[in-house]
Amino acid sequence: MKLRLEIDDSSEEEIVIRAKSLTPEISRLTEGVQDLLERGNALSVRSGGAERFINANEIVFAEVMASKTYVHTANDVFVSPLRLHELELILPRSFAKASKSCIVNTAKICSLLRSPTGVGEAGFYGTVKKTYISRMYYKIVRDKTEETRSIK
Amino acid sequence: MSNKNNGFFTVSRSVFWGLVLILAAAALILDGVGFSFGIGITLWHVIGGVILLSWIVSECVKLRFHAIFFPLAFLFMLFEGVIASWLGREDPNMISNWTLLLAALLLTIGVGALTKRSGGRENARLGNSTLYFDANDPGGCVVSDNVGNIHVYFINKEHYNGLGVVSVRNSVGKVTLHVPSEWNVVTECKDTLGSVNVPEREQVAGKSITVSVRDSVGSVTVEFV
Numbered sequence: 351m352k353l354r355l356e357i358d359d360s361s362e363e364e365i366v367i368r369a370k371s372l373t374p375e376i377s378r379l380t381e382g383v384q385d386l387l388e389r390g391n392a393l394s395v396r397s398g399g400a401e402r403f404i405n406a407n408e409i410v411f412a413e414v415m416a417s418k419t420y421v422h423t424a425n426d427v428f429v430s431p432l433r434l435h436e437l438e439l440i441l442p443r444s445f446a447k448a449s450k451s452c453i454v455n456t457a458k459i460c461s462l463l464r465s466p467t468g469v470g471e472a473g474f475y476g477t478v479k480k481t482y483i484s485r486m487y488y489k490i491v492r493d494k495t496e497e498t499r500s501i502k
Numbered sequence: 503m504s505n506k507n508n509g510f511f512t513v514s515r516s517v518f519w520g521l522v523l524i525l526a527a528a529a530l531i532l533d534g535v536g537f538s539f540g541i542g543i544t545l546w547h548v549i550g551g552v553i554l555l556s557w558i559v560s561e562c563v564k565l566r567f568h569a570i571f572f573p574l575a576f577l578f579m580l581f582e583g584v585i586a587s588w589l590g591r592e593d594p595n596m597i598s599n600w601t602l603l604l605a606a607l608l609l610t611i612g613v614g615a616l617t618k619r620s621g622g623r624e625n626a627r628l629g630n631s632t633l634y635f636d637a638n639d640p641g642g643c644v645v646s647d648n649v650g651n652i653h654v655y656f657i658n659k660e661h662y663n664g665l666g667v668v669s670v671r672n673s674v675g676k677v678t679l680h681v682p683s684e685w686n687v688v689t690e691c692k693d694t695l696g697s698v699n700v701p702e703r704e705q706v707a708g709k710s711i712t713v714s715v716r717d718s719v720g721s722v723t724v725e726f727v
Binding site for chain 1: 630632633634638653655656657658659660661680682683725726727
């Protein structure tokens with residue numbers, strides 16, 4: 351699936367999703383974007399059988415385990431109905447892939463540690479939680495973290 | 503709960519089987535023209551050996567040691583003639599194949615019985631991995647046969663009934679339990695040489711979770727989130 355952004359200051363702002371058919375994936379993506387537009391930066395998650403909305407900026411990392419997507423804030427963990435690649439499309443630009451099954455919010459990273467084997471570990475502000483960064487994505491996460499800091 | 507973080511090997515299955523089929527085609531042709539690596543080893547031996555070794559290693563990574571005996575038996579059958587010639591035996595069939603398979607079956611059952619795990623929520627992993635347990639699930643959770651680094655999180659903490667037990671068994675590695683700060687932790691240790699680290703803090707007015715550690719030499723660390 352490609353993502354294309356067209357900047358044109360003369361046109362009305364709109365989001366167009368072009369697809370061959372309305373597949374379950376496209377349907378979920380549409381619902382996720384709709385939710386995002388209606389609720390701003392809020393993300394719909396499930397906790398205790400109820401639906402909750404959390405601010406995307408509260409998320410420290412999200413990962414997939416046993417076909418479920420788990421979203422971590424500093425003090426809690428929720429289940430998201432979206433798949434990881436769908437989350438990547440709607441979460442802010444500060445999020446980066448840390449491994450094939452994990453994305454991290456680089457704006458929340460307070461420490462990056464790299465082991466001799468090349469595997470990294472990211473620590474986050476305001477929480478003892480840590481997550482691992484695979485060798486393949488370590489440089490990307492580090493560069494994104496520096497870029498996020500320079501923007502602030 | 504299961505973990506898909508498979509650590510060591512990340513070659514995709516399609517690439518693996520594609521290479522195997524290509525090598526098999528090469529083996530067919532080379533075997534047809536009488537090519538061998540010498541000392542009786544042909545390309546078939548190499549391909550079969552690689553596949554069987556991959557099978558053995560994948561079972562070892564998952565700590566399923568009872569499942570290695572059949573591939574070991576097939577490996578022996580494959581190289582039996584070569585081994586016989588190395589040992590100077592005239593008869594290349596040292597052990598009957600049926601005897602070998604029966605021995606593999608008995609070893610599989612016997613070792614499997616010795617290493618049998620209880621319950622359903624068990625995980626044995628190498629490397630780094632994460633487990634998620636539903637606090638709403640009354641069955642408790644078990645972390646067993648760990649030689650890696652496991653992080654355990656609890657979801658649906660609002661529905662926790664206060665009677666949960668986290669059992670850590672046969673752990674050589676490190677287990678980090680991320681316990682909600684609203685809970686208290688009670689520890690039970692038996693036959694363990696490892697450490698159980700719980701941050702010192704005053705008891706809070708809330709529910710408790712029991713952490714039971716047995717037969718372990720690794721460390722269990724509680725972190726309140």
